[in-house]
Amino acid sequence: MSEYQYYEFQALDRPLSLDEQEQLRAISTRARITATSFSNTYHWGDLRGDPRRMTERYFDAHLYTANWGTHRLALRLPKGALPLSTVQLYCHGHHVEAWTIRTHLLLDMTSEDESGDWTEEADDQLAALIGVRDELATGDLRPLYLAWLSSLAAWELEDDDEEEYRTALEPPVPAGLGELTAPQHALADFLRVDPDLLTAAAQASPTTLKEPSRRARKDLAPLIAALPGKEKDALLLQLALGPQPRLRTELLHRLHGTTTPAAVPGQRSAAQLLDTAHSLRTERHQHAEHERAATRAQHLSALARNPEPFWQQIATHIATKKTTAYDQAVTLLAELRDAYAHTGHDTDFRQRLARLRQDHQRRPALVQRLDHHDLR
Template sequence: MSEYQYYEFQALDRPLSPEEQAQLRAISTRARITATRFTNTYEWGDLKGDPRRMTERYFDAHLYVTNWGTHRLMLRLPEQTLSLPTAQPFCLGPHLDAWTTRTHILLDLTSEDEDGDWVEGADDSLAALIGVRDELATGDLRPLYLAWLSALTAWEREDDDEDEYRTRLEPPVPAGLGDLTAPQRALADFLRVDTDLLAIAAQASPAPPKKPGARPAKKELVPLIAALPQEEKDALLLRLALGAESGLHTELLHRLRGTTAPPQTAPGHRSAAQLLDAAHTLRTDRRRHAETERAAARARHLTVLADQAESVWQQIETHLATRRPSAHDQAVTLLADLRDACADTKRHTSFHQRLTRLREANRHRPGLIQRLDRRDLR
């Protein structure tokens, strides 16, 4: 596969001015640029601009996907919706970073998997992921914790300092990790969060009285709005009258929710090593259980075949009577299963006598004989 890079930027809180679009055009002559979006793909070369600087200056979300395994999501939020001290405990190595500008906080979430397969549709993921920005702005910290889990897995692959694993504690554990929203599930997939590690993490996640990030009901909003200072209400109404601001609703909702309670979290008390070891144990137990189930299902299947051996032989002969290679493959699969079924039920002598007759009757069909030989049906 040749080199492939996909860049997408979106402006959500305000459209780009014609001057800003012209500045972006100077960065790329091939990109598709609108008042709200910048997209480009590269099969050679690279983007001339710095995605971090571009997101700081122009955009509220950035997606980057490559065919060598990089998945990157950057988000820009107004500084009053998420503080840097709140985000910093989740930062880990180069895979989860947070910083501020004069007006915003920016998050950089990255997953690398050079050995992984290309994820079909990964370059169309931003629409599914963008909802986590509003969730973060309204106090839901689950997206940050998911990104931390992804970074922890990468950190485990890249680092071998056992002492640091045993001393590094997890960040605050948000409520509702066992019941992710659709954008959060999309984020977990995009960042390749290990499902077993997430299951272990969710064991310490508080059960919220209502879903984190959920909008207050009307009866809750009325007294909260009434309690806002008159000067602040006037300023909000003025901004609304001057023109629609897509971020104004989120900002107001955050302001109202901020008057009631902080994000619901439990203190992080488990070390990175404890989480990773528990996830390994869960994964091993799950795989062992799955293998046991498969073996039991296989045994039941063979028992049924042994009891219906004559009917199975008829199916085999029907498949072999055709000239279709796919039918021959089906016949050989049935033969292999029937051989195992007869071996388990002490009927192998009768099976091999009939198999010998079948091979003799079809000795002039080399394709079929080769199929039988590959499955050791001799």
């Protein structure tokens, strides 16, 4: 398998200056660099710059994927948008890390899976994930909990210390884990959050009245009307001065006190969550197996009620005297055997099969296939 690595960075709050673009060009001569982005694909070699430092200095979002199973998403938020102490509650080893620099908070989320789950079409993934940044800036903690869940599943694979699982408590549980937004669904997929583990976690998650992205005009209007006049003037001035990518985030952050989904203190241990997820997974598999069995039974019953078209198809296949047609005839015979057995008419099938074998006993290729599939 050839090597594949994809790096993408996005500048959201302000465009890169020409000088900054030149600095980035010194890192990579082949990268696609614009005033708001940097991207490159590597099939050999690697990025010469440090992605962490590049995100700290230039960019608000960074995505990385590699064909050995690494998925990484790093986000940079204005320092006042989300307290580091809140984010650290959800940090877990190297899978979820957070730190601050002078002006920003950075969040780094990583998922590792060596099973081969990767794609060379990664250039649209960051666009699906970028909305998570605004959600975090407005106080929605669900992306942080999703990252923690991803790290929990990875921890289970890496560590055998059951006592540690029993004593490690989950972080605060945000509202709305059972009703994720589109960016949050994309994040759960990107970080490979186990669906059963997410279902288990959502059992303790309060429901939300309304997702932030769906707030109606009538909900926001009174909140905006209550803002002080000077603050409204300042916001309008920022808008009049030119593009302000952070303006919407800052405004929603200003209003978030009445719209942020609540979180409840985490009460469950990692072991309890993993055990619940295992039970849900087992129940789901059993339910799926029962459904498959019921569907199969319905099919066999219908076939047993009208088997003649199958017998005719079998005769037609055999008449061609082709080995591929013999294979198709044997497949249909095996299906008929199951149908007759399902309805308690095994004797009828064996009698008809005996006549078929007698009629075609001089066709060794067919007889060999019948014997191989125990059609005697």
